Structure formats: C-alpha cells, structure tokens
Amino acid sequence: MSKVAVVRCDSYNGEEVYESLKKAIGLLGGIERLVPDGKKVLIKPNLLSAKSPDRAVTTHPAVFEALVRILKAGNYNISYGDSPGFGTPKRVAKQAGLCTVA
Numbered sequence: 001m002s003k004v005a006v007v008r009c010d011s012y013n014g015e016e017v018y019e020s021l022k023k024a025i026g027l028l029g030g031i032e033r034l035v036p037d038g039k040k041v042l043i044k045p046n047l048l049s050a051k052s053p054d055r056a057v058t059t060h061p062a063v064f065e066a067l068v069r070i071l072k073a074g075n076y077n078i079s080y081g082d083s084p085g086f087g088t089p090k091r092v093a094k095q096a097g098l099c100t101v102a
Helices: 014-027 061-072 089-095
Strands: 040-043 077-080
Touching (some): 061 077
Parallel strands (some): 040 077
C-alpha cells in the first residue's frame, strides 16, 4: 500500500520549506525508510521549460534545496537530472534557479 503525506507550507521561505518537507518525510517513516543508507539518489526536479521560479513551471529551488539538505544529512550519493520538454537541461535548470542550489 502506498502512503502520502501532506504538510502545509505557506511560503517558499527556505527554512519553512525545509521544516515542512522534513515533517512530511518523517510522517512517512523517515528518509532512511524511503532510501536505504549509502544509496545513490537521483533527484528529478521536473524540468519542463526555461521559466523563472515564480512561474511555477518546474520544482521550486527552495523545495529542491530542502531535499538536498535532508539527503546530505545522511550517507547518500546525490545527483540530479531531467530531460526537459523544451530546451537543454543546463539552460532550463539555470533559468529555474536550480543551478545555484545544486
């Protein structure tokens, strides 16, 4: 059976997003339950097209950064990637604000 956690987050403030995501993952049993220690993790940020974060086309950089922080606290080999619908991955990630975070 699949589980879903929904946690309210009223802004894209980095710390608020981090705490909300951490709480949601905790409700699912913790990151260690979802991803075994020492594993490789590919974050797929849903890159669609080269739009700024305020356009809500791709995963917001604050959400991406919060997940990276959570994974970095564990023993994970983290990378990210995606194949955008329009444009190159590098251009889309840069415009979406993800390159700075990555």
